[in-house]
Amino acid sequence: MSTDLVPVRRALLSVSDKTSLIEFGKALSGFGIEILSTGGTYKALKDAGVAVKEVAEHTGFPEMMDGRVKTLHPTIHGGILALRDEAEHKAAMEKHNIPPIDLVVVNLYPFAATVAKGADFPTCIENIDIGGPAMIRSAAKNHGFVNVVVDVADYAKIVEALKANNGATPLGLRRELAAKAYAHTGAYDSMIATWFARQNGESFPPTLLVSAERKQTLRYGENPHQQAAFYVTGDKRPGVATAQQLQGKELSYNNLNDTDAAFELVSEFSDKPTIAIIKHANPCGVAMADSLSAAWDAALRCDSTSAFGGIVAMNRKLDKATAEKIGAIFTEVIVAPEVDEDARAFLAAKKNLRLLVTGGMADPVASGWFVKSVAGGYLVQTRDAGRIVESDLKVVTKRAPTQQELADMLFAFRVGKHVKSNTIVYAKNGATVGIGAGQMSRVDSARIAYRKAQDAAKAAGLSETLTRGSAAASDAFFPFADGLEVLVEAGATAVIQPGGSIxxxxVIDAADKAGLAMVFTGMRHFRH
Incomplete structure (x- = not known):
């Protein structure tokens, strides 16, 4: 039975990350704690003048097999696992000369970093830690008497506890550290299992292991009555998880979701400065132009009403001229690869605006998983990295599209990939002019997009709808000609769609009758 305060008399330190090691070792020595250590940790401590005893001397058994066997010994694990208040355990310790170990400080071989460097298979295998996880799990199991530390950031907690309790630690701290230790070894095993599955050519392993670290606890979820937190996987893909927040309030659940949608969309475009305005994870305006400022004007024109309180993403460094235009309306979040000093100074006055810098753009065709929870399980699929280029298109109508129509069709189809299905996107001159999202009927999506374009034209003081002379994109095929007939009514002159309907x-005949150019992509972009 554990007690609250347990004195620390002996510690075992074996770390690959030597950050703050010397300072921590000296602090432990200051409390009269005997320090055991191995390999590079032992050398670092000894060279720094910290009193330290090598594990091989402690066990009376030499380190062997290129370091594979050093802490895997009864003297080590008995000292960690022994219940201090069990007579049988105490007798075994005395009989076999096993001193108790009260603090275990271990961080594991850098497996993930080794894989990231592109190391070969044998090198990766050698960077799978065995003794470390065994000691961590042993110490965590026996947290009633033993402290376990796997994070450099927790060195200070141990030192503070020792100071406050005359060289002892409280049970609450030991439990906290034990929980963290099991999460640490679980994440480590998850990385190894995922890597091994890939080495074996398995896209989807028989057992799905996902590890992520809590970055922040959120105020609430999609709604105030829901709890939420933000976890990051360690993937270095530029985006909301890796971005630096330069100013503004804490990001909410919906902010994070919408910002991710905005940045992933704008990352599709690299040829020209591009801006995407997002509301409730759907774009309400996307445009490319010769400058970010001009792109903002065109994106905002698509649906200036929905843009209020939206998320703005861009694929170029944010300049002051563009920042001033964005700042003229209420905006929740701005996310950009970079921000110049003048823009940053201007936006600093808007205390509630969140400004995020990613340092780069996401690769739109990179592989990866998309995971969604369902009752009793998860749906897992690869990221929609599909991309259509001009050579993929099949002209199916009597009239072939012009070069401008082709450019606008490809632009609209790429935007449509990031709009909730059913989707219709009208585009003209590199800018969306009407977006219909998330409808049960494709006809309704076409009508909504057309109506929004009419509203936008009226707001801009134009005499005709913005969709007149546009190219229209559908994320999936038209099951009937009625959807295409709405596009004709809207004034579209070209249509891009996957095709594949019986x-x-x-639908082709209806397009020919109206004089439209239509192309098939052979690729669908459902997004639910």
Whole structure:
């Protein structure tokens, strides 16, 4: 039975990350704690003048097999696992000369860093730690009597506890550290299992192991009555998880979700400065132009009403001229790869605006997983990295599209990939002019996008709808010709769609009758 305060008399330190090691070792020595250590940790401490005893001397058994066997010994694990208040355990310790170990400080071989460097298979295998996880798990199991530390950031907690309790630590701290230790070894094993599955050519392993670290506890979820937190996986993909927040309030659950959607969309475009305005994870305006300022004007024109309180993402360094335009309306978040000093100074006055810098753009065709929870399980699929280029298109109508129509079709189809299904996107001159999202009927999506374009034209003081002369994109095929007929009514002159309906010919005939150019992509972009 554990007690609250347990004195620390002996510690075992074996770390690959030597950050703050010397300072911590000296602090432990200051409390009269005997320090055991191995390999590089032993050398670092000894060279710094810290009193330290090598594990091989402590066990009476030499380190062997290139260091594979050093802490895997009964003297070590008995000293960690022994219940101090069990007579049988105490007798075994005395009989076999096993001194108790009260503090275990271990961080594991850098497996993830080794893999990230592109190391070969044997090198990666050698960077799978065995003794470390065994000691960590042993110490965590026996947290009633033993402290376990796997994070450099927790050195200070141990030192503070020792100071406050005359060389002892409280049970609450030991439990906290034990929980963290099991999460640490679990994440470590998850990395190894995922890597091994990939080495074996398995896209989806028989057992899904996902590890992530809590970055922040959020105020609430999608709604105030829901609890939420933000976890990061360690993936270095530029985006909301890796961005630096330069100013503004704490990001909410919805802010994070919408900012991710905005940045992933704008990362699709690299040729020209591009801006995407997002509301509730759907774009309400996207445009490319010769400058960010001009791109903002065109994106905002698509749906200036929905842009209020939205998220703005861009693929170029944010300049002051563009920042001033964005700042003219209420905006929740701005995310950019970089921000110049003048823009940053201007936005600093807007205390509630969140400004994020990613340091780069996401690769839109990079592989990765998309995971969604369902009752009793997870749906896992690869990221939608599909990309259509001009050579993929099949002209199916009598009239072939012009070069401008082709450019606008490809632009609209790429935007449509990031709009909730069913989706219709109208685009003209590199800018969206109407977006219909998330409808049960594709006809309704076409109508909504058309109506929004009419509203935008009216707001801009134009005499005709913005969709007149536009190219229209559909994320999936038209099951009937009625959806295409709405595009004709809206004034679209070209249509891009996946094709594949049993009524494709009916839709093609309707396009020919109206004089439209239509192309098939052969690729669908459902987004639910």
């Amino acid at each position: 009524r494709d010919q009916e």
